[in-house]
Amino acid sequence: MLGSRRNFPALTAEPDLVYLDSASGTPCPEPVIAQLTAELRGPAGNPGRGGHPWARGALRRFEDARAAVAAFLGASFPDEVAFTRGATGAMAFLADRWGPAALEDGGDILYCPGDHLSTVRPWLRLAERLRHQGVRAVAYRRDRLGRIDPDDFARALSDRTKVVVATDVHNLHGTRTDLDALAIPPGATVCLDCSQSAGRMPLRLAGSRAELAVVSGHKMFGPPGTGTVYVRRGQHRRIAVDRAAARSGPARHVSPLTDAAEEGSLDGAGAAALASAAAFIDRIGVDLVGGHLTQLAARFAEGAARVGGVTLLGPPVGESRSHSGIAAFTVDGQAGADVAFTLERRGIYVRAGDHCLEGRRDDVVRASFHLYNDETDVDRLLQGLAAAAERD
Template sequence: MTSPPYRPDRAARPAATESQASAPAELFPPQVRESFPALVQARELYLDSAATTQKPRAVIDAVRNYHESATANAARGTYPWATALTQRIAAVRARTARFVGAAYPEEIVFTAGATAALNAVALSWGLTALRDGDEILYSPADHATNVLPWYLLRDTLARFGRRIELVPYRTTPSGHADSADIADKLGPRTRLLTVTHLHHVFGGLTTLADIRDRIPGRVLVCYDCSQSGGHLPVDVTALGADFAVFAAHKMFGAPGTGILYCRRRVHSELRPFLPGGGTDAQLTAGGFGTGQMPGLLEGGTPNIPGILALGAAIEVLDSYGMPAIAAHNRVLTRRLLAGLRGVPGVDFLPGPAHAGDTGHGIVSFTLDGISAADLGFVLAEYGFLVRTGTHCVPETAGDAESVRVSTHIYTGLDDIDRFTDRVRALAEEFA
């Protein structure tokens, strides 16, 4: 058995605290890291899996093999190379549907990413379904991907004389959507409620389970699962989602690929998103007629290597088991919180530090005496790669910068301990 790759800051550390010593052992061994080539080669410690995950060898091979062997277009020819690819993409679609809990493969649309998927909801549904005076409930604290498309939709509709309202709701200190505030703001003109399943900065999990029976059937529910997909089990049917989006690059897949889940009940309300070659819509003298999903929203040549890489990524995730991955991240989050709580000057953003749960692999904080950007720079000098800034939250730009630490199965307890030791040493230096 080979030894794990080099990790930074291996100097002798103080004895573990009582909370650290009693923490459960990590659920995945360090050898898991050897399946991720970039980590084997790196001397740094990667703690930014909420921004993008490292890629396992199987995903890298899927992209390379497409370009090296029998490269063709899918659904465009009857020769074996093309038909084989068409069948493989259909198989990936079916597997993706099972992975996210969709009832039917045709509820899965492949997009250019989560951003493209949410914009598809705005353009393929919102442009024609919303009427003057309708409302969308959203959180200003969410990622720009789940904020700006609704602002653009409002602006676009206003240019054609239709005015919709964007109604903001609050986030709790625990880092999830305030369901009581949402329930209070649901009104007779509410048509869409959009929420983040796992918040990308706070790490709070929102399921709306406590108010599900208070959401009228006419209100569609859209989940941004960019952060939860590949990090914890997701079941869009159990969530009661009408739309849900995923980013492949955050679930071991390749950048430029996304998943849009469209519940069957909304299919009749959808219009083509990117009409072009392959778009399954009836073109009549009066314009576009009805079409079949998912082809209605999949015009043009698909990102074939990205879709094949997504299929490989899901196979890898299934091999580890999503419940086990989620449990691993919970163990790491507890260890991280225990270590940072003992550091003078650390202040936590909303999230697991303010909640009774154990978190889901995301912790954001600030440190007295140094800006988040400078702290991130210094940490990088010691080999710790973390995210800093406002983390793509548009309405707090320049006002809520923080350091975010995020983990995955290739992160170990030893990594967390070395990180918190370094933050403690820097805090003493700045003090």
């Protein structure tokens, strides 16, 4: 198996469990747990808050973690990455501390109402706050399979477009956005939510159209509550830094981004553990992870087509070279919660009900595979769906 479930204590503790809710959160593998434990057992210095060896060592390990995560994300420089309280905190930071300067002369924020609420809401709040300055939030749409409608996107564009907020991989449909296929004006800044792509697909942020990005640590085998924000160096000048709260002194200053995003005491243990998660994925190879997910998604799509009443909500698996491993579906005549309950009784955990989107889809169920899943897990899911469909 690509990534043996033996690496994951939470899964080995329940050998009959089929865990298919990785898009919500992934269990931590043994190396990440070991790294986190080592940090908590080791010298308890506060990074950057003292001149003694414990504090200096903690700061050095924190900056080593930053460099490792920045390399994993494909950033050009370590100081383009800061550690945050998850992707939700990272997106709120960008809207609150980068957005006002970027929109001081007015302009449009393009967003998709069908994206994750934590991606959309911070920018809607900013647009409302800056409405008196001529800032507007302009919506673009996705089609029924979760793909951005290029014609509607082009309609939303204008010479007022200053910020384009986009999702790399949609959290329900599993669709990946091709930024290069969208007619984004050269002067617009792209903010990309990479919560569902990090750890599943390669991220090469330095060479992408996105100058801002957010990542969720707990969806890529890191500890809960960890995440990162990426801001390309050319955008650092727009970040509002609270000098009273920022870390001071030449030994502590890294960049305007880190000064603003990492106020207060630093989570050295969380940063080190997230760097360990990135190293864990790198040892396997993120390209291999993507290929594995594509194979599982193809097997599921083929099997689901033979189960009466099951409708997939994402694009065909073969439409892109790699698949996210996220598959949403409905079962005719069944509430999503009822389908999820049928699967749960068979030891299969999926997501139903609230998908963190505007408007509930009570009929939708989401299964999300990762590297610890195999073909047997897919087959058990299909068997469970056949049983759910028979209940109609």
